[in-house]
Amino acid sequence: MTSRMQREVQEIPEAAERLLSRGASAVATAARALAETDPPYLASIARGSSDHVATYLKYCSEILLGLPVASLGPSVASVYHAPLRLAGSGCIAVSQSGRSPDIVEMVRAARQGHALTIALTNAPDSPLATASVHVLDILAGPEASVAATKTFVNSAIAGLWLLALWRDDGELLAALRALPEALSRAIACDWAELRATLAGHRSLYTLGRGPAFAISNEAALKFKETCQVHAESYSSAELMHGPVSIVGEGFPVLALAAADAAEPLLVDVAERLAEQGAAVFVTSARARKAERLEHVRTGHPLTDPIALIAAFYANVEQLARALGLDPDRPRHLRKVTETL
Template identity: 60%
Template sequence: MTQTHMAREVAEIPAAARRLLGEGRGAIEAAAADLRDVNPAFVSTVARGSSDHAATYLKYACELSLGLPVASIGPSVASIFGARLKLGGAACFSISQSGQSPDIVAMAQAASDAQACTLAITNQPDSPLARASRNTVPIMAGPELSVAATKTFVTSALAGLAVLAHWGRDDALIAAIDALPDQLEAAARLDWSPLRDALLARDSMYVLGRGPSYAMACEAALKFKETCGIHAEAYSSAEVLHGPVEIVGGDYPVLVLAARDAAEPAAMGVAEQLATRGAQVFATSDLAKAATRLPFVATSHPLTEPLALITGFYAFIEQLARARGRNPDTPANLRKVTETT
């Protein structure tokens, strides 16, 4: 097979991140300045699919860096049910690669009509979503031809994180963000072949994370389904022992996406419990003992590290799909833009 669109787009993630942080910096700083002036009491998010996983990541990032609570709004609240939410004095972040999905646009417009400080994070700055929003940050990812989103996910999450960092004038986080493109480049070259070999004939698994990395576990589980046909389920490492552990039998595969943050010891404690029970556990942590350690790129801030984790994962999952005899660019039942009402 010739190089897939997905492989090419994963390799383009560092350049897209540099473009966003360079050419897109003005839009990032303008949105952040507006949010500072408005000083919202809380933040809401509107998204679906991979974009909703980016929103989950930004929920943790916002709550941890700014101390502002974040709520996810179901787009159908506006598009199907016609409810009017009391969003005056709030911020609302809408995330969509295409900026075209009618339900996302309807909810963003409803938030703007309710006098929320609305922000569109999109790859299409002239899209209906951008027109429905007070501010727009173009993610500047360039064309993405693979059905499975990779560089648009990373740049969407990075765009939102950069807005939060500039909003809070967090110099340490801004510096870590500016250093991230080189680290993403290194992450895209990591070798996760032990995990690839373990999953060649598997059809079910768990992906675990905690805190911001839980969002990456959700995104990874989706990509296992989209590209490999593997029924992967994502859980917080704090939840998996409550009930889901019941189906973790001998050699059951588990991937733990652990970042160098306050949640790492707890997440790895669960990883080790599962490994000692016979599960085949792979983890991105130096704390792995019974679990198999996967290589990772450490960044200079806990909130940037999940973006390096998912970039390394994307390179791996494209390779796994091809090793399983699948073309990740042409899943049987999916198309690039899904427009829900």
């Protein structure tokens, strides 16, 4: 039986194409506003999967533009009612529903503090959209499964597109335009060996580095949400500062590598863990001891992580069903989470 999550994963390429075909005007307007404002830094406002999009955009901004990004705690505005000195900054809020009160309140506070506020949302008529100066409708279409998939992908594409236009980066813009086709191939990647290994384990590590660290964070969340598996996400560098101590014989590790400057460093850690007896799976052809997973390269290091998460979504949904779980209805969760 097909789950809603599976259907929505299959819709990822179409959703990406829809955004890239219909979203240009709003993205270009927001990019011009950022160029005119010329902020000394950016700030992000998000929670859950949307916060992993924000982490991804943080790395993209810092690598592409040299512009630092600070993650704002929504409770600073919604609970503590403390004003922040954000004048002249650019503030990017990410929320698929646009309805969580703490996110909306932080955006209102940022706008009142004279920040340029930009919302990435699948609900252009939401309270978040109303509170923001610029609204980027991610055009993912309805998403009924509790686990965000195509809304994550389209939020990441919209944010990266914004940065690429701001910088006028032709190579990145071309890679974005070609992304729907790459995503079609990514969702067909079969990680059967990983699924078979994880079927016998209740805990694992996910690893990434740079923009792919955000993908590792999202993967760990989805393991918990859909499979009731305890997954912890680490930068491959951070892992070696203590958490590596619990990695023993057969301990599963998923290393998500993009084709960027961090790939050899991430693979080196994966190889060391494999030598220690861990069951390591990595999205890189460089691996020799770790198990290599099928993956899709997109022609640009900043778009590679988007293809990685699409491949992961297709496989984690299959794992959830193999474990006898309903990926559409994770226990204790609802589609829209509203926090203060």
